[in-house]
Amino acid sequence: MRALDITENDDVLAVTGSGCRALSLVVNNPHTVTSIDSSPGQTYLLELKLAAIRHFSYDTLLEFLGVDESTSRWRLFEELKPHLSDGAVAYFTRYRKAIVGGVLLAGRHEQLYVRLVAPAMKLLYGRAMRDLFAATDLATQRRIYRGRVDGVLWRTMIRHGFTERTLKAVLNDDSYNVVTDEKSCGDYVLERLDHTFENHLAGENDWVSFMFHGRYPRRDVLPHYLLRENVEAIRAATTKVNVVRGDLMERLRALPDGSVDKFSLSDVTSCIDRDQFATLMKEVVRVARPGARICYRNFLSRHTPAADLRQLLHREDELCAQLYFDDYAFVYQFEIYTVGADQR
Ligand SMILES: C[S@@+](CC[C@H](N)C(=O)[O-])C[C@H]1O[C@@H](n2cnc3c(N)ncnc32)[C@H](O)[C@@H]1O
Secondary structure (H helix, E strand, O other), X not given: OOXXXXXXXXXXXXXXXXXXXXXXXXXXXXOEEEEEEOOHHHHHHHHHHHHHHHHOOHHHHHHHHOOOOOOOHHHHHHHHHHHOOHHHHHHHHHOHHHHHHOHHHOOHHHHHHHHHHHHHHHHHHHHHHHHHHHOOOHHHHHHHHHHHHOOHHHHHHHHHHOOHHHHHHHHOOOOOOOOOOOOOXXXXXXXXXXXXXXXXXXXXXXXXXXXXXXXXXXXXXXXXXXXXXXXXXXXXXXXXXXXXXXXXXXXXXXXXXXXXXXXXXXOHHHOOOHHHHHHHHHHHHHHEEEEEEEEEEEOOOOOOOXXXXXXXXXXXXXXXXXXXXXXXXXXXXEEEEEEXXXXX
């Protein structure tokens, strides 16, 4: 949100991912949000979340998605069916278990934390983690982290647990063309974990809370789009939300010149190779309106625009550094560009 500064006249293009970020973009009531993903699951998930936000009360929404306990999620899904496409109904009927267990906990990535990371953390660092998440100032948190968590066991687990191999096993999608520029995935994740525990209060960080508990323990510490005021803003927005399943590069090629104001490309950079990235940026610059903003995030890759495009783009260095520091999803490096007004 800070990278893109969305206003009511904006036409926004997003990569869908889990749909969370695409929904956050609606909070500022832009003119349109077109959200694209090649994966049917991600596409139906965004459709489901949007329909649930529009249809359910706030309490029922949190129950349905999996923040709160529930034994009635399938009944709620039945209630939601008239507001969903046939494709989404068929998809979630096939993945009934994901609905019944709460879709927020059902993803492959999330299941890693629910089944493995959170139980292991409880076993090994139960009391230290409880105190760390209860800390209300950074000095106390740092003391707990350095004194009672950080040590040989912690460092060995992170270094050997977060390898490219484990990540590939978790993501399990052969169509991803992963580029890795970081020397060691484990060392990088460890460095970023140190950063987040040194600089962000864990108890206020929805992502870290989820990683270490396998659920969202606090109602006021949720992903941005699920906070009460943002759910209300999404409901009230007049934004036309287009949920599109397809290849990002193909979709971009079909768009006219100068038709998009803001690009939220997520870490799609984690799934594409250098050639695909070059094509992506060329098309993004072509369809960008003068003054448009582009934001993408790098995890293990360090994709940057080609030299010829650089002349048309202004990199927002200070904002990139600040968001890399501030972001609660602490592993992503931000790339933010403003498209020059005289590009055409
Ligand atoms: C790593 S995930 C993003 C998750 C991240 N937490 C977020 O910000 O939403 C990247 C997404 O890009 C999608 N994707 C990858 N390559 C794509 C392509 N060529 N066209 C469209 N979507 C693509 C994947 O299906 C996935 O949902």
